[in-house]
Amino acid sequence: xxxxxxxxxxxxxxxxxxxxxxxxxxxxxxxxxxxxxxxxxxxxxxxxxxxxxxxxxxxxxxxxxxxxxxxxxxxxxxxxxxxxxxxxxxxxxxxxxxxxxxxxxxxxxxxxxxxxxxxxxxxxxxxxxxxxxxxxxxxxxxxxxxxxxxxxxxxxxxxxxxxxxxxxxxxxxxxxxxxxxxxxxxxxxxxxxxxxxxx
Amino acid sequence: xxxxxxxxxxxxxxxxxxxxxxxxxxxxxxxxxxxxxxxxxxxxxxxxxxxxxxxxxxxxxxxxxxxxxxxxxxxxxxxxxxxxxxxxxxxxxxxxxxxxxxxxxxxxxxxxxxxxxxxxxxxxxxxxxxxxxxxxxxxxxxxxxxxxxxxxxxxxxxxxxxxxxxxxxxxxxxxxxxxxxxxxxxxxxxxxxxxxxxxxxxxxxxxxxxxxxxxxxxxxxxxxxxxxxxxxxxxxxxxxxxxxxxxxxxxxxxxxxxxxxxxxxxxxxxxxxxxxxxxxxxxxxxxxxxxxxxxxxxxxxxxxxxxxxxxxxxxxxxxxxxxxxxxxxxxxxxxxxxxxxxxxxxxxxxxxxxxxxxxxxxxxxxxxxxxxxxxxxxxxxxxxxxxxxxxxxxxxxxxxxxxxxxxxxxxxxxxxxxxxxxxxxxxxxxxxxxxxxxxxxxxxxxxxxxxxxxxxxxxxxxxxxxxxxxxxxxxxxxxxxxxxxxxxxxxxxxxxxxxxxxxxxxxxxxxxxxxxxxxxxxxxxxxxxxxxxxxxxxxxxxxxxxxxxxxxxxxxxxxxxxxxxxxxxxxxxxxxxxxxxxxxxxxxxxxxxxxxxxxxxxxxxxxxxxxxxxxxxxxxxxxxxxxxxxxxxxxxxxxxxxxxx
Amino acid sequence: xxxxxxxxxxxxxxxxxxxxxxxxxxxxxxxxxxxxxxxxxxxxxxxxxxxxxxxxxxxxxxxxxxxxxxxxxxxxxxxxxxxxxxxxxxxxxxxxxxxxx
Numbered sequence: 001x002x003x004x005x006x007x008x009x010x011x012x013x014x015x016x017x018x019x020x021x022x023x024x025x026x027x028x029x030x031x032x033x034x035x036x037x038x039x040x041x042x043x044x045x046x047x048x049x050x051x052x053x054x055x056x057x058x059x060x061x062x063x064x065x066x067x068x069x070x071x072x073x074x075x076x077x078x079x080x081x082x083x084x085x086x087x088x089x090x091x092x093x094x095x096x097x098x099x100x101x102x103x104x105x106x107x108x109x110x111x112x113x114x115x116x117x118x119x120x121x122x123x124x125x126x127x128x129x130x131x132x133x134x135x136x137x138x139x140x141x142x143x144x145x146x147x148x149x150x151x152x153x154x155x156x157x158x159x160x161x162x163x164x165x166x167x168x169x170x171x172x173x174x175x176x177x178x179x180x181x182x183x184x185x186x187x188x189x190x191x192x193x194x195x196x197x198x199x
Numbered sequence: 200x201x202x203x204x205x206x207x208x209x210x211x212x213x214x215x216x217x218x219x220x221x222x223x224x225x226x227x228x229x230x231x232x233x234x235x236x237x238x239x240x241x242x243x244x245x246x247x248x249x250x251x252x253x254x255x256x257x258x259x260x261x262x263x264x265x266x267x268x269x270x271x272x273x274x275x276x277x278x279x280x281x282x283x284x285x286x287x288x289x290x291x292x293x294x295x296x297x298x299x300x301x302x303x304x305x306x307x308x309x310x311x312x313x314x315x316x317x318x319x320x321x322x323x324x325x326x327x328x329x330x331x332x333x334x335x336x337x338x339x340x341x342x343x344x345x346x347x348x349x350x351x352x353x354x355x356x357x358x359x360x361x362x363x364x365x366x367x368x369x370x371x372x373x374x375x376x377x378x379x380x381x382x383x384x385x386x387x388x389x390x391x392x393x394x395x396x397x398x399x400x401x402x403x404x405x406x407x408x409x410x411x412x413x414x415x416x417x418x419x420x421x422x423x424x425x426x427x428x429x430x431x432x433x434x435x436x437x438x439x440x441x442x443x444x445x446x447x448x449x450x451x452x453x454x455x456x457x458x459x460x461x462x463x464x465x466x467x468x469x470x471x472x473x474x475x476x477x478x479x480x481x482x483x484x485x486x487x488x489x490x491x492x493x494x495x496x497x498x499x500x501x502x503x504x505x506x507x508x509x510x511x512x513x514x515x516x517x518x519x520x521x522x523x524x525x526x527x528x529x530x531x532x533x534x535x536x537x538x539x540x541x542x543x544x545x546x547x548x549x550x551x552x553x554x555x556x557x558x559x560x561x562x563x564x565x566x567x568x569x570x571x572x573x574x575x576x577x578x579x580x581x582x583x584x585x586x587x588x589x590x591x592x593x594x595x596x597x598x599x600x601x602x603x604x605x606x607x608x609x610x611x612x613x614x615x616x617x618x619x620x621x622x623x624x625x626x627x628x629x630x631x632x633x634x635x636x637x638x639x640x641x642x643x644x645x646x647x648x649x650x651x652x653x654x655x656x657x658x659x660x661x662x663x664x665x666x667x668x669x670x671x672x673x674x675x676x677x678x679x680x681x682x683x684x685x686x687x688x689x690x691x692x693x694x695x696x697x698x699x700x701x702x703x704x705x706x707x708x709x710x711x712x713x714x715x716x717x718x719x720x721x722x723x724x725x726x727x728x729x730x731x732x733x734x735x736x737x738x739x740x741x742x743x744x745x746x747x748x749x750x751x752x753x754x755x756x757x758x759x760x761x762x763x764x765x766x767x768x769x770x771x772x773x774x775x776x777x778x779x780x781x782x783x784x785x786x787x788x789x790x791x792x793x794x795x796x797x798x799x800x801x802x803x804x805x806x807x808x809x810x811x812x813x814x815x816x817x818x819x820x821x822x823x824x825x826x827x828x829x830x831x832x833x834x835x836x837x838x839x840x841x842x843x844x
Numbered sequence: 845x846x847x848x849x850x851x852x853x854x855x856x857x858x859x860x861x862x863x864x865x866x867x868x869x870x871x872x873x874x875x876x877x878x879x880x881x882x883x884x885x886x887x888x889x890x891x892x893x894x895x896x897x898x899x900x901x902x903x904x905x906x907x908x909x910x911x912x913x914x915x916x917x918x919x920x921x922x923x924x925x926x927x928x929x930x931x932x933x934x935x936x937x938x939x940x941x942x943x944x945x
Contacts, residue, residue, distance in 0.1 A: 004847045004851065008855045011859060012859065012862070015862045015882050016862055018875075018882060019862060019863070019865065019866030019870060019875065019878070021875070024874040024878075027874070027875050027878050031878050031881065031882070034882065035885070038885055038888075041892075042892055045852075045893060045895075045896040046896055047892045047896070047904055053911060054911075057915060058885075058911070061915065062881065062914065062915055065918060066874060066878065066918070066922070073925070073926070084938070091869045094864075094865055095865050095869075098861040098864045098865045099861070101861065101864075102857055102861045106854060109850055109854060110850070114848065114849040114850045114853060116849045116897045117846045117847070117848055118847055118848060118893060118896055118897050133899050134901065138901060139904055139905075142901050142902075142905060143908070147905045150905055151905075151908075154909055157916050158915070160916070161915070161917075161919050164920050165919050168920065168923040168924055168927050169926045
């Protein structure tokens with residue numbers, strides 16, 4: 001019980017820290033803390049495999065991606081340039097809206113019978129046993145038998161994402177490629193003076 | 200055998216398409232080509248004569264429309280007669296047109312239209328069902344429209360073409376409703392099925408169908424009060440007047456009623472209406488023929504009058520007589536029109552008889568042609584017209600229509616008068632083409648420049664004379680087929696095609712047929728004599744300029760305005776329609792319909808402006824909008840979802 | 845007072861709305877992406893809590909799926925950021941408003 005509230009406070013604090021930082025690098029640090037606290041919460045909920053995944057995939061892979069992108073965009077042109085804020089007064093309405101929405105949700109939660117006690121990890125059984133809920137063995141058996149289709153779908157999603165990323169970021173600077181399509185380049189070069197002459 | 204029938208029907212269409220498509224390449228070749236296909240069609244029809252003139256005729260199914268409903272052709276005695284006239288007289292008029300239209304710029308277009316007309320007319324008469332009939336009916340109207348408006352740079356010609364088309368559409372609608380009623384009550388569109396079930400039709404339906412068909416016949420055949428387009432249709436080239444507005448198309452109404460004889464026979468009421476309208480038309484046309492100065496309008500009113508005879512004949516049930524009058528009329532009226540065309544052509548498109556005069560010396564051939572045609576039309580003994588006209592007139596008496604009988608005789612006398620008036624004025628007396636218009640009381644507007652498109656070239660004269668010369672033979676002799684009454688070749692040719700009319704109440708005839716003929720001859724002679732005394736005596740001929748001027752100035756208004764038919768139609772239909780159009784155009788359209796469209800467009804624009812403000816391109820706005828939407832969903836489920844449990 | 849499912853779900857909701865507010869308010873696309881990750885994880889927390897409460901590992905499988913989707917989303921989102929940055933030379937969401945009406 002005590003661990004839950006400690007973790008909850010840490011979780012909310014790190015989340016608020018994440019979205020309030022001016023520099024994205026600080027946000028990444030806050031997010032890292034958030035993910036680690038979440039992993040700890042998973043462990044208390046008998047989801048040991050997911051806890052590991054949370055640390056490895058989120059903290060290890062996705063956050064590293066963020067860091068790399070920050071490093072990439074910051075190089076050469078200094079700190080992130082921000083233009084004028086075109087929605088300067090959105091903060092208060094946004095927070096009010098989210099607060100109201102949270103209020104509705106809380107109202108809803110309080111009116112459904114969710115008062116199920118959630119016991120701690122130790123009350124189920126020895127960790128690591130294939131027959132024990134939440135263990136790696138238990139998870140793996142489910143993933144490769146009953147839930148095989150979602151597993152394959154995840155593979156497909158990842159493949160699509162890889163292709164999309166390559167397409168989006170891979171060759172996005174045509175002005176620096178030379179000689180790939182000379183004819184089309186010639187045409188566009190011919191076209192431009194006409195447009196300018198028309199002005 | 201069916202190949203011949205198909206060829207007979209489709210050759211003119213092929214000719215029309217070829218001439219239309221290759222007109223510039225064909226040049227003058229369009230005329231011989233157009234004539235050749237019509238004569239080929241005539242040959243096909245002629246070779247089918249013996250097969251077609253038997254009881255059932257020759258038939259062929261072309262298309263199965265819906266299973267059980269087929270379109271086909273049928274060549275029986277009646278349609279064979281029409282086919283022969285259309286292609287025979289039509290072919291001669293094609294040849295004549297080569298000469299008449301020689302110097303016209305649109306030479307090929309003219310022949311394409313003529314061939315198209317022949318095809319349309321063949322569609323009308325060869326169809327074995329009412330729908331095909333209506334298609335042909337509409338197509339001949341279209342061809343007539345094209346040809347009346349052939350000189351489309353003349354505003355009067357365009358107006359005349361439009362008028363003819365519109366009035367004919369009135370008739371088309373009548374036929375259409377008759378077809379609807381027939382289909383609804385017999386379940387078929389084929390003549391054979393309809394006539395087989397004719398006896399089972401209720402009387403009301405029968406009368407409605409007969410009158411609906413007669414509306415079509417009246418519009419196409421220029422019966423009162425739908426006749427006003429025919430005199431105006433003389434704006435077309437003269438060969439067109441001869442072929443379409445005298446010999447063939449305008450007699451389609453006669454064909455229609457003769458074709459539906461099995462229905463009319465069952466409905467004496469409808470028969471009487473048809474006969475009475477025919478009689479009124481006959482008399483009206485003849486009276487108006489007296490008052491005309493345009494040679495083609497004289498012939499147009501005489502056409503109207505003669506078609507009145509035919510309609511009266513088939514209306515009383517004397518089908519053989521009415522159709523015989525169509526047969527002879529086709530020849531002598533074509534003859535008259537073609538003769539008039541020779542005169543008009545020689546006088547550089549002068550059509551006013553007051554400007555003619557003394558043409559006997561200049562154009563003896565035209566004189567003899569016109570004289571023969573005139574003798575035929577007035578029913579001079581032994582000329583073709585006398586046989587057919589006497590048969591119609593006596594037919595009315597045989598079937599108990601005494602008033603129509605008297606009207607028929609009277610009309611014969613009037614016909615003799617105005618036709619000989621034309622002969623005397625045109626061919627005798629001094630030549631008046633140098634007399635100024637004012638001296639003859641000719642209004643200035645009467646002259647319209649016709650000769651714009653003419654160049655100096657002239658066709659060989661025989662091209663126009665040969666068809667007229669050929670037509671002289673049937674003009675004189677066509678009536679001889681009916682010598683011998685009910686045993687004549689003419690009556691045997693039709694056999695029992697028309698059935699018998701129930702209207703024969705066989706009263707004791709007051710006078711025998713021979714005596715009736717002599718009465719007609721006497722009245723005709725009186726008409727000729729009056730015409731002679733008024734226009735033909737040496738004294739009258741010497742003072743013809745003053746006489747004609749005086750007559751033109753003293754013309755009764757009723758005759759000048761053609762009994763106010765056009766004015767009545769304008770008052771009763773055209774002006775209300777124009778007023779309605781003006782109301783719709785000035786009030787309804789701009790202030791209701793357009794306004795609604797404008798307001799809807801404005802509303803769309805206004806909504807667009809509102810919606811555009813939301814689409815500001817800022818991702819955060821979209822996110823906010825989604826958040827608000829999500830909040831609404833949460834609210835819904837938090838309250839409604841839980842409350843519903 | 846024991847820890848109940850209600851507590852977990854409420855915690856999840858709080859975290860989720862922090863993410864929502866971040867998405868709306870922040871102009872830096874990187875931080876917006878991180879806020880979206882927060883929302884994913886809030887959902888994951890609720891799933892895991894339900895899964896534990898009813899001892900059913902279907903929720904775990906779903907979390908696995910969500911993690912995959914989140915990874916793909918982050919990768920594509922960052923690729924878009926890079927591509928936009930190459931074109932516009934800045935990373936301000938308010939400057940990328942080319943789709944306005």
